[in-house]
Amino acid sequence: MTVARARRGVRGVARRLPEPIKRVLRRIVSADRFAPPPAIRRFDLRLPAPPARHLTRAALQIEVPWRMYVPRRLEADGLARYEPEAMAVFLAAIERDPDRSVFDVGANVGVFSVVASATTDATVVGFEPTPDLAATFRSIVTANGLECIVEELALGATSGRATLHLSDITDSSNSLRSGFRPGTRVVDVGLERLDDYIARTGRTPGVLKIDTESTEPDVLRGALEMLRTARPWMVCEVLAGRTEVELMEILRPLGYRWYPLADHLPAEEADEIRGDPTYRHLDWLFVPEPPDDAFWSSARAWRTALESTSRR
Numbered sequence: 001m002t003v004a005r006a007r008r009g010v011r012g013v014a015r016r017l018p019e020p021i022k023r024v025l026r027r028i029v030s031a032d033r034f035a036p037p038p039a040i041r042r043f044d045l046r047l048p049a050p051p052a053r054h055l056t057r058a059a060l061q062i063e064v065p066w067r068m069y070v071p072r073r074l075e076a077d078g079l080a081r082y083e084p085e086a087m088a089v090f091l092a093a094i095e096r097d098p099d100r101s102v103f104d105v106g107a108n109v110g111v112f113s114v115v116a117s118a119t120t121d122a123t124v125v126g127f128e129p130t131p132d133l134a135a136t137f138r139s140i141v142t143a144n145g146l147e148c149i150v151e152e153l154a155l156g157a158t159s160g161r162a163t164l165h166l167s168d169i170t171d172s173s174n175s176l177r178s179g180f181r182p183g184t185r186v187v188d189v190g191l192e193r194l195d196d197y198i199a200r201t202g203r204t205p206g207v208l209k210i211d212t213e214s215t216e217p218d219v220l221r222g223a224l225e226m227l228r229t230a231r232p233w234m235v236c237e238v239l240a241g242r243t244e245v246e247l248m249e250i251l252r253p254l255g256y257r258w259y260p261l262a263d264h265l266p267a268e269e270a271d272e273i274r275g276d277p278t279y280r281h282l283d284w285l286f287v288p289e290p291p292d293d294a295f296w297s298s299a300r301a302w303r304t305a306l307e308s309t310s311r312r
Contacts, residue, residue, distance in 0.1 A: 039066055062140060110148070156191050239279075
């Protein structure tokens with residue numbers, strides 16, 4: 001039904017109502033009820049205060065296209081409900097060694113990147129191949145004066161070009177894997193091995209966040225030299241029934257350990273990587289050595305700080 005037809009229908013019904021009821025309805029029903037949504041979504045995103053440090057800014061200014069999925073969630077719930085355990089562990093991992101770079105692979109509009117850039121001293125690089133998401137990510141960085149590098153680039157097992165499949169359901173499900181989600185549109189994007197990117201730029205990460213909608217193993221296959229030498233800590237999405245076996249085959253020979261991130265911290269080390277079939281808890285921590293008590297204490301403090309950003 002078009003907006004015009006909907007409005008005509010409402011008016012037709014309203015004309016038949018008694019005048020006293022019409023007066024009541026005029027007070028509670030706006031004529032804009034069936035108007036199209038605005039083009040731009042604007043809101044302030046409250047930031048978590050770093051443990052034992054002063055927060056130089058209280059919030060980030062967000063101005064994005066209205067229909068983007070992640071900003072809609074952030075406006076409704078804030079950071080307190082957006083992967084809070086993963087964010088807390090990510091920020092705690094950065095604080096272990098803030099002088100090393102941080103890579104956010106599959107950044108979408110750059111939530112993890114901009115929060116890390118605003119609350120830590122690390123150099124942050126965000127990778128997002130979807131053109132409109134990368135442009136929005138870049139605009140958030142610029143509007144807030146953040147020192148965050150935005151790379152409009154996909155990472156994988158090879159370097160060259162690739163076809164990115166755009167989801168018809170949500171822009172948070174775009175993937176290099178054909179058929180991952182229903183979609184009718186594609187875009188040609190740049191693709192690079194992480195090892196090649198490091199050789200080209202000289203940037204080496206101490207922390208990685210990887211969320212590439214089922215191609216996380218390919219990202220790691222293109223980073224084997226870096227994994228052997230730099231030994232970064234990683235927060236990685238694991239989708240049930242899709243990537244678990246490949247991830248273990250890549251990480252086990254490298255001596256990595258894995259911890260599922262759920263409601264409570266510290267997380268317990270797991271013998272196998274098994275994705276959550278309910279899709280409630282998607283992220284895992286991959287580390288080359290067991291996290292100590294100080295790390296988990298920092299992660300819990302970040303989790304508490306994130307809870308304080310709730311918009312509810």
